[in-house]
Amino acid sequence: MTSAATLAPPAPTVTWTPRLWGALVVLCGALFLDGLDISMVGVALPSIAGELGLNPSSLQWIVSGYILGYGGLLLLGGRTADLLGRRRVFLIALAVFAAASLLGGLVSDPTLLIATRFIKGVAAAFTAPAGLSIITTTFPEGPARNKALSIYAGFGATGFSSGLILGGLMTSVGWRWTFLLPVPIALAVLAFGARLIPRDHAPENRGGYDIAGAVTSTAGLLILVYAVVQAPTVGWLAVSTLLEIALAVALLVAFVAIELRAAHPLVRFGIFRNRSVVSANLAAMSMFGSYVGFQFIGTMYMQSLLGWSPLSMALAFLPAGLMVAVGAPRAGFLVNRFGAGKVVAAGFVFFVVGYALFLRIGAEPHYVSEVLPSIICLGFGFALAFPTLNIQATTGVEDSEQGLASGLVQTSMQVGGAIVIAAVTAVIASAGKVSTPREVLDSYYPALTVVTAVAIAGLAFTMLGIRKNR
DSSP states (O other): OOOHHHHSOOOOOOOOOHHHHHHHHHHHHHHHHHHHHHHHHHHHHHHHHHHHTOOHHHHHHHHHHHHHHHHHHHHHHHHHHHHHOHHHHHHHHHHHHHHHHHHHHHOOOHHHHHHHHHHHHHHHHHHHHHHHHHHHHHSOTTHHHHHHHHHHHHHHHHHHHHHHHHHHHHHHHOTTHHHHTHHHHHHHHHHHHHHHSOOOOOOOOTTOOOHHHHHHHHHHHHHHHHHHHHHHHHOTTSHHHHHHHHHHHHHHHHHHHHHHHOSSOSSOGGGGGOHHHHHHHHHHHHHHHHHHHHHHHHHIIIIIISOOOHHHHHHHHHHHHHHHHHHGGGHHHHHHHHOHHHHHHHHHHHHHHHHHHHTTOOSSOOIIIIIHHHHHHHHHHHHHHHHHHHHHHTTTOOGGGHHHHHHHHHHHHHHHHHHHHHHHHHHHHTTOOOOSHHHHHHHHHHHHHHHHHHHHHHHHHHHHHHHHHO
16 A cells, blocks of 8 residues: 555755745744743742832732733734734834833833733734744745744743743843843844845735624633633632633634634634644643643742742753753654654653652752652653644644644643643642641642643643544
């Protein structure tokens, strides 16, 4: 019997010219900037609280404001790039990101600071899917795209791990530098991007734009993310939480009804007939959700229970970041040889083992024997799964919908992160008032079990996708 690989047409060859490499580096620089900004600000939170007098519920909005803007508008950002031109959307959003970073480093009013974080999240919701879709439309499906996306993912991981270290160093000088440092980087990426990113032509949209779909989807996602972020503080069964979730569901149901009838829908639901897209989005939700939940627990354990400094905690996580930075650019080779599904499954095995190993932590610090094995497993897991999911989520999708596919997978990650972090916070809070180190530690174990279960679910989604493809 002739194999499917024999019947498949050969992948188009790509000439890696200096200009093409330059454009890829520019797009990678934008993702590096996103990772750098998120991790630096996270390290600076205690210093921000001390200088501006923020209580914990207000302080969390410096992080949550970014998540709200990013997670709520990713879907719209991805589709806008398809309709208005990816290069144009990328450059405009990057300029807004730079301006909001500068303003955030200068203001002293907490409300304005949170507003700048929301604006940066909105800007990133347009740059991230636009940048990813520029890569997927520039490089044809196959080895060339796999290589480009692997390099792209490696830059993102490097930015995040670098931000942990730079955040500790910048915070020691002053927390405002964690907001100001991204400004010159963003301006450099903007300048080179205007010169190196090839011009594209947005498809003619004779039927107009799906305004109703854009409004209902954006409002529904914004309210859903807001409700999930607020729930651990006000309570999952609070009237406000229930009303917000009900309103979000109603808006998203209305969005589905609109899309099914729209002549030019914001989201063409036919894209979900692509099994690769569905499998990648479910796995991405599980992967990012479980990792965000683990990082929250790990941060609480190292800083609150063990009393480590932010820089010490950053160094503890650093091996995973270095492994992703080195390993992720090589994921494309593995995908070419074994297929995306198997590489993602291998990544989830490392995640499950890493989270399960962390259940051995004790009230005394034993980094090498108890923490480091988990960190190494997570490094392997991310190096395998993160770039491969970006490859899988855009495989078999027409160029005209690459922005949509990019926005979908990144929305899945953000929604998964918001849901799991809310669940983890609720599980820890259910332990009630804890005072001794042993009681604090005991409150972490059920939350770690939730994180491990989410990773197991991601492995199950991936295995089911492999079986269906067979």
